[in-house]
Amino acid sequence: MNLWQSILEALESLAANKMRSGLTILGIVIGVAAVIAMLAVGTGAQDTITGSISGIGTNLLFVFRSRDDSIRNPKPLTLGDADAIADPFQAPSVEAVAPILDGSATISYGGEMTRATLDGVTPAYFSVRNYTVVEGDYITEEHILGRASVALVGPELADTLFGRHDGITGETIRIEGQPFRVIGVLEAKGGGMMGSQDNVALVPFSTAQTRLLRRSPQDRVDVIFVQAVSADLVSQAANEIADILRTRHRTPIGADDFTVFSQEDFVQTAETITGVLTIFLGGIAGISLLVGGIGIMNIMLVSVTERTREIGLRKALGARKRDILIQFLTESSLLSMIGGLVGILVGWGIATLVEVIAANSGTPFATSIGLDAVLLATIFSAAVGLFFGIYPANRAANLEPVEALRYE
Amino acid sequence: MEDWVITAENLTKVYKMGEVEVHALRGVSLKIKRGEVVAIMGPSGSGKSTIMNILGCLDRPTSGEYILDGEVVQSLNDDQLADIRNRKVGFVFQSFNLLPRQTSLANVELPLRYAGMTSGRKERARASLEAVGLGDRMLHRPTELSGGQQQRVAIARALVNNPAIIMADEPTGNLDSKVGQEIMDLLLGLNRDKGTTLILVTHDPKIGAQAQRTIRLIDGLVEDGA
Ligand SMILES: Nc1ncnc2c1ncn2[C@@H]1O[C@H](COP(=O)(O)OP(=O)(O)O)[C@@H](O)[C@H]1O
Ligand SMILES: [Mg+2]
Numbered sequence: 001m002n003l004w005q006s007i008l009e010a011l012e013s014l015a016a017n018k019m020r021s022g023l024t025i026l027g028i029v030i031g032v033a034a035v036i037a038m039l040a041v042g043t044g045a046q047d048t049i050t051g052s053i054s055g056i057g058t059n060l061l062f063v064f065r066s067r068d069d070s071i072r073n074p075k076p077l078t079l080g081d082a083d084a085i086a087d088p089f090q091a092p093s094v095e096a097v098a099p100i101l102d103g104s105a106t107i108s109y110g111g112e113m114t115r116a117t118l119d120g121v122t123p124a125y126f127s128v129r130n131y132t133v134v135e136g137d138y139i140t141e142e143h144i145l146g147r148a149s150v151a152l153v154g155p156e157l158a159d160t161l162f163g164r165h166d167g168i169t170g171e172t173i174r175i176e177g178q179p180f181r182v183i184g185v186l187e188a189k190g191g192g193m194m195g196s197q198d199n200v201a202l203v204p205f206s207t208a209q210t211r212l213l214r215r216s217p218q219d220r221v222d223v224i225f226v227q228a229v230s231a232d233l234v235s236q237a238a239n240e241i242a243d244i245l246r247t248r249h250r251t252p253i254g255a256d257d258f259t260v261f262s263q264e265d266f267v268q269t270a271e272t273i274t275g276v277l278t279i280f281l282g283g284i285a286g287i288s289l290l291v292g293g294i295g296i297m298n299i300m301l302v303s304v305t306e307r308t309r310e311i312g313l314r315k316a317l318g319a320r321k322r323d324i325l326i327q328f329l330t331e332s333s334l335l336s337m338i339g340g341l342v343g344i345l346v347g348w349g350i351a352t353l354v355e356v357i358a359a360n361s362g363t364p365f366a367t368s369i370g371l372d373a374v375l376l377a378t379i380f381s382a383a384v385g386l387f388f389g390i391y392p393a394n395r396a397a398n399l400e401p402v403e404a405l406r407y408e
Numbered sequence: 409m410e411d412w413v414i415t416a417e418n419l420t421k422v423y424k425m426g427e428v429e430v431h432a433l434r435g436v437s438l439k440i441k442r443g444e445v446v447a448i449m450g451p452s453g454s455g456k457s458t459i460m461n462i463l464g465c466l467d468r469p470t471s472g473e474y475i476l477d478g479e480v481v482q483s484l485n486d487d488q489l490a491d492i493r494n495r496k497v498g499f500v501f502q503s504f505n506l507l508p509r510q511t512s513l514a515n516v517e518l519p520l521r522y523a524g525m526t527s528g529r530k531e532r533a534r535a536s537l538e539a540v541g542l543g544d545r546m547l548h549r550p551t552e553l554s555g556g557q558q559q560r561v562a563i564a565r566a567l568v569n570n571p572a573i574i575m576a577d578e579p580t581g582n583l584d585s586k587v588g589q590e591i592m593d594l595l596l597g598l599n600r601d602k603g604t605t606l607i608l609v610t611h612d613p614k615i616g617a618q619a620q621r622t623i624r625l626i627d628g629l630v631e632d633g634a
Pocket of ligand 1: 423424425430431432450451452453454455456457458459
């Protein structure tokens with residue numbers, strides 16, 4: 001019996017029980033659609049997060065204070081540390097250095113008042129972080145020297161205070177009650193892992209240091225952003241930074257009081273987290289596929305019982321075990337593969353719906369259905385059909401012809 | 409030397425139902441010549457269907473020797489038995505046993521498919537249906553046919569692989585006597601024209617009288633005729 005004939009015959013017999021076949025297929029459709037949608041959303045989340053990390057800048061390194069409590073006499077990061085890292089003789093792989101003070105503040109304009117991220121930055125910050133302004137100017141060396149009362153505002157903060165994010169350069173806002181002149185508006189960066197990056201105000205480092213975000217000792221910095229000369233030199237730069245800081249802080253080997261983290265490390269951490277999330281969601285969806293498979297087994301068992309006489313007759317006419325096995329396996333595989341194909345389409349529909357809803361609620365989010373997810377779903381659903389079809393088909397194939405023919 | 413198409417030696421069949429053993433056959437020996445028409449008769453429960461199933465290779469005897477058209481049947485495995493049924497035996501059942509959703513043509517084609525035939529099946533099936541006088545009912549489904557016509561489709565199906573033997577277990581049992589006689593005439597005609605050996609199980613003396621020989625079974629033993 002050739003394959004095409006078997007498929008036609010299986011389709012005919014499935015069509016004879018449309019309602020039953022349809023409901024069985026539905027079980028697989030739900031399972032496959034869930035797997036596809038979960039993987040699409042998971043992969044989409046991963047792409048969005050890694051994308052937002054990449055958006056922070058290129059070839060970036062972050063230097064933090066260590067959070068390890070067991071280190072004795074930890075020394076804070078200082079402007080001196082930042083200057084040492086910026087020294088091309090000590091750290092030839094470093095392109096630029098941007099120390100910042102990172103905090104938050106109450107900001108008001110007219111009757112509007114809100115809380116936003118407040119960062120004290122140097123002019124290098126903008127190139128290092130790949131930041132541009134959509135109107136106005138950047139913070140300059142003169143602003144730093146003069147501890148100028150100027151600020152750049154993010155678009156979200158601008159919207160909150162002014163109800164718009166253009167044409168506000170020259171206005172005066174109050175940060176912790178002190179007047180600051182707006183010199184420009186930052187481009188939109190979108191939501192990041194740590195909340196919105198657009199609800200932010202940037203002021204000159206020296207201004208923040210003396211008036212808004214006072215630290216002790218006074219030359220302390222919160223984070224140092226470092227840009228490596230090239231992607232190849234990122235880990236080289238990390239080593240140079242670590243050497244410099246170990247010398248300056250006199251830390252014993254293995255007891256660093258600082259952490260150097262590369263953008264790549266962040267991406268990898270995020271990928272690990274979202275990867276686990278994706279597998280978890282996919283796994284839950286996979287369980288529903290399993291339930292669908294059990295539905296197939298159930299229906300095939302019923303079908304074998306109902307068609308006992310037919311099986312007996314086929315055997316009387318010369319069908320071998322293999323012929324009967326193939327007949328029923330073809331039916332169960334068809335059920336699951338039709339379910340798989342429809343499920344892929346439905347899953348794709350759900351993913352698209354998630355995208356539309358996300359876009360409408362203001363957090364654009366691209367789901368992505370990879371070929372691997374489609375292949376996985378196809379293979380998995382076919383395997384489910386085969387696996388759960390084997391027991392009923394085997395039962396049919398092993399019926400004794402006489403017993404089967406006598407069955408009422 | 410005679411040309412025996414069936415040689416059965418001391419066949420027994422024991423059905424075990426829990427603790428109880430039913431001896432359906434207690435040592436049946438019989439021989440059937442190629443081209444013969446043999447009726448197996450006997451009261452209900454005497455083992456007619458049991459011997460028929462064994463001779464048709466649908467079932468195995470508990471003990472005994474059986475040679476069908478030169479094949480020593482008791483040494484064959486399930487797939488080899490299926491092959492024997494496919495090539496050497498054509499079955500006609502009391503209740504027709506057609507696939508209800510398939511056309512006459514598809515029903516008659518079925519043995520050819522299990523024979524692994526890939527081309528020319530339709531032609532063979534069509535010829536077989538014409539031979540039983542149903543050339544104009546090829547695409548009808550069983551529900552669209554009378555009982556007599558359904559049994560003719562079943563006979564066409566039994567013939568299609570040119571078997572050595574046709575085994576018919578009460579082929580007229582579900583038909584009225586007129587239509588039953590037509591079916592008998594058809595079967596006897598096939599025997600006459602093609603020389604196909606015909607083994608009939610019946611409890612109807614009028615049908616049995618049309619056979620060349622009658623084997624009488626009583627309580628799992630041959631009374632006479634073997
Ligand atoms: N599958 C079976 N299990 C148990 N007993 C059976 C089975 N098939 C037949 N028998 C018994 O074997 C005997 C012969 O049955 P059968 O060959 O069908 O008789 P007949 O066809 O002559 O009426 C009967 O007593 C019947 O009850
Ligand atoms: Mg009987």
